[in-house]
Structure formats: C-alpha cells, structure tokens
Amino acid sequence: MKVTITGEIRAARPRRPRPRRWRITSLEVLCAVLLLALVLQGWLVRVLDVPGLRTGATVFVAVCVQAMPFLVFGVLISGAIAAFVPASALRRVLPGRTALAVPVAGIAGVALPGCECASVPVARRLMQQGVAPAVALAFLLAAPAVNPVVLVATAVAFPGEPGMVLARFLGSLLTAVVMGWLWTRLGRAEWIAERALRRLPDGDGTPRWLVFAETARHDLVEAGGFLVLGGLTSAALNVLVPGELLASLGGQLVLGVLVMALLAVVLALCSEADAFVAASLSALPLLPRLVFLVVGPAVDVKLIALQAGTFGRAFAARFAPATFVVAVCCALVSGVLVLGGVR
Template sequence: MVDQQAPPAERAKVSPTYVLAGLVAVGIIAQAWLATVVGSFARLQTATTVFVGVFVQAVPFLVLGVLVSGGIAAFVSPALLRKALPRNETAAIGVAGLAGMALPGCECGVVPVARRLIDQGAPSSVALAFLLSAPATNPVVLVATAVAFPGEPGMVWGRFVGSLATALVMGLLWSRIGRPGWMLPRSRGHDHCTEGSTRWEVFTEAARHDLLQASAFLVLGAAAAAALHVLVPPTWYQRLGGEMVIAILVMALLAIVLALCSEADAFVASSMSALPLLPRLVFLVVGPAVDVKLFAMQAGSFGRRFAIRFSPLTFAVAVVCGTIAGYLCLGGAR
C-alpha cells in the first residue's frame, strides 16, 4: 500500500477587517500616550492636524463612493451595459465615456467590470473608455472636488473636462492601435461577483473590499500630505510654482506613486495650497487614470503586454488633457 501524504496545512490568513479593527482598538487604548507624544513636538502636531483634516474631510465621500460601487456590482450587470452600447464603435466609445458619469465606482471596482464587458463582446476601446471615465467623472468625485476647493468651480469643470477627454481620446486611440494579441483572452482579474451569491452578498463583499483598499490608500495619501506640509520648505513650493512645466510633471508623477482613491484625492490636492491650481488639477486628472495599483490590476486582468503599452500612453494623454482643461477652465496657469 502506498502511503498518501497529507496535504500541507494552509496558513491561516488574517482578514484585513480584523487588522483594521485591531489598529483602531490600539489607537483608542493608547490615545492618551499618543496625544502626549504629539503635543511634545510642534511639527508633529502640525502634521497630525493636516492628516486628520484631510482624512476626516474625505471619509464621507469615500464611504458614499464604495456604497454606490457596491450597489453597481450587485444590481448593474455588464450585459445591461453591453446592450445599451451602439453598434458603431466610435459612437459606443462616446456613450461609454458618458456612462461613467452615471456609474460611479472606485478604480479597482471598474477594472473587473471593463474586463467583463470585453468578455461579453464589447470592443476593448469601448470598455477602456468606460474604465477611465467612471472613477473620475461621476457625481461623487465631482462633489468631493467642489467641497475640497470651495470657491473654485474651475477645478470641478477642469477635472470633468480633462478626465472625460482622457477617456474619449484613449478610447479612440486604442481603437486605432490596439491589438487583440496584447490582451489576455480570458478574465483573470478580481471579481466581486461569485456564482450563486445573492445580491446582498455581492453588495457587502464589493463594498467591504473597496472600502478597505481605498481606506488604505487614503491613509497613505493623508500621511504624504502631512509629510509634505512639514518636511518640504515653503521656498521649494514657491520655486516649483514658478516652473509650471516642472510642477505639472512632478504632480503627475506624484499621482502615480500615491495611487489615491478618486473619491479622496481632491482633499490631498487641496492641502498643497502653496502650489498653483493647474498642477493640482493635472494631479486629479492623472490619478484615476494611471497609478501603480491600477497598473498591477490591469496587468492581472488584461495582461502585462497590455499594461506596459496602455499605462504610459494613458499617462501622456492625461497630462496633456489635464493641462489643456486647466488653461480652459481655470483662466490660464494659476
């Protein structure tokens, strides 16, 4: 008789929900000690104030965004979107770009939707236009931008125009240069929907997943904003603001590195008040279109050959569209 080896025991996985709950509990228990430490250092106190201000302002819009995203995952199927698309590819790209206004969702939630659209027969250019439009032009993001930049309606219009233009231009470009061989033939990305799940289960899982992921990047973004506020001398911002081209490129690259959620990035941008509005607008246009987490998700869902072609091209188009939108909606470089 041949002895059968027992399968190796799987390592227990700790849920991110439990990690978050544990961190909150530690913070509550140690709040007196933390307050004493923060109060002992003026710069740390300033950084904490900036961090809390950015985080508290962004959280309501983040929660609203993930709830809407969960509802879309549960009640709006890609098949329904596919039926609403015109047969003409150019017209379908325009419809998909505008559809993003009515179907808000975070970047990570839109990637699997775009993958399913392609799997159901939609042209890749149409699905990609929707992928770029939905996280950046929806009402939740635009209202959050208006709250983050009170008295600056040009920032809201500039973000909308620049992001929609990025989605449409990329859709049209991909319809000309895209190749089927650059994309994986089957969906291998993360999908909130599982066979046999109820709509409530799909909703709660999608909302939980998006909230945990988006919250992590919001913490990173708020921490980065606080660090930039206290560590970077004001003279650097003044010099950077005087070199508009360099400022635009720096903010565009910062958007890629920070990889913020689109419902919260406006509050991080508003905290950089020493910089002109135009570079900060480019930051808001580039972020939802291309960043490090989106590159990883797109590589997993569509293939690495796709990601290494799509992401650099999207970056260039987003920078150009954001800059032009800024000059049109902000009344020049300010």
C-alpha cells in the first residue's frame, strides 16, 4: 500500500521480476570454437600445414591433455572442500601459528597426487575456508612436486641416480616452505584478488551436493580458460627456442643452470612427465637438470596464467618472480648437499 499526496490509499503494484539476460561466457565461446574446428577441419589442415605450426599445435595439445585430468581432479577436490569440509575442521587440523602451519602444509602435499594445475583451485578454496594465505601457498607449491607419483617418475627416469629423487624432494619442499615463510613476513592481503579471499560460510542450507557441483563447475570453467592461455604461450615459446641451444651447454655449469631454469618456465611440462625430459638431456650435468625439475612445478607460463586468473595479476606479478629465484636457490642447495655439487 502507498499513500498519495491527496491522502488516498492505493494498492502498490507488485514489481515484475526482470528477465535474466543471457550472457556469453567462456564456456559458450569454447564450445563454439570446438564446433568451428570440427566443421572446418579439412580447411584448417591445409592452411596450417607448416612445420612450425604443426610443432606448436602438438605442444599445445600435449600441455592441455597432460594438465586437464589433473585440473579436473583439482576442481573436484576444491568442490569437495567447499561442500563437505567445514572451515572449523581445517582450522583445528593446522597449527595455530602460521610459521608452524607452513611446513605442515608443505608435507601435506605428499598426500595429493597431481600437477600444479590441480593445486591452484585447491589453494584458493583453502583461503576461502579461512586458512592463512601463506599456508595455502605453501601447499600450492609443494603438492605438485613432492607427491609419490612425481617421486616415482623421477626414480624411473634416473635409475642410476637415486640421489635425484631425494634432491628433488628436498629442493621442492624447501621452496614451498621458504615461500610460505616469505609471504608470512612480506605478503599483503591486498595483493590477492578479493574473490580469492572471500570467506565461505560453513553452511547456508544449500544441499551439499549442489554446492559441490556448482563449485567444481565454476572453478573448471574459470581455470580452463587460463590453462588454454598458458598452453598457447608454451607452444609459441617451444617453437621459438632453438634446439641447438642445449647442445652447447654441456661444459658451462652456470649458463646451464640459468638456461634450464628458464626452459622449465617456458616448456610448462606436467610435473609427472618432466623427469623423463630432464633425463633425456644427458649432455648436461645433474645440477642443471635438478634445477629444471624444481623450478618447473613451482613456476611456469601456464601456472602464471592460472595464478593471475585465480588470485589476480598483482599477485602473479610478485609471486612468480620471487618463486623463480627461491626455487633456483633451493635446487642449488639441495643439489650441493645431496648430489655432491656440480655433477
């Protein structure tokens, strides 16, 4: 009811609900691109029949195919955390002091087989459940590098060098813990996008399976686009980096370390497969190859793209360079301690 100026009482007209406007999202764009690719397959084969483009396409497909199962695995875990794990339970499990919780989160990465793509949505969900960012970031860096699948793959790739497994484990775990402690001291909440820190309630009456499905769908659509962007970047850089570069690094240790660290960022290999690539580079000493194995799961082009999309560009612009430096230093320390130096 509402009263007019003359004092008459009139019934208020109920407002009609505005019709929802249909918006084009990244999912619709992806489906349209795939449909066009299927329809124009013959024409694309003729137009793109160039060696460089074929190589780039192969690398792009390989990166996406390697990473997609683990990305799906990660968003399923992310959805399960949001739906079935109360924030109070996580806070009870982790130590109260962030400095102590960081190494605990690093060691917890042993229990989650997956690659770096899987750890990004899980780390965001941990933050939204009230876990300190430093703890979530330590888990993000440790999970793809210290889990049993990666360590077994490293042992298979280096059958005559059992020290590589221990050196990789120590270097990767040290990288995760040091970065967590650095964030505790120097990190700022405003560097992380607000959406990644928005706390989730323990429950609002929504069915848990609906929360699980909606969270997993949202994370998959959001992270999948940045995975494609990272795959395209990796494919382009793989074509542009000359293969003869590696052959000239056999006797130059310092240059070999720098080049292998940069290649780890550029190639964006899955952490379950990078050990076989490193083992194939037999002309290089073990130390540069160890740097390659420690840096790759911690920072590469597809991971930078995923972090920028999940936590914001301000975060990625600071976190990625710092992680690169810390990972190189930690790999060198573990290599000197375990492998005996410059072998």
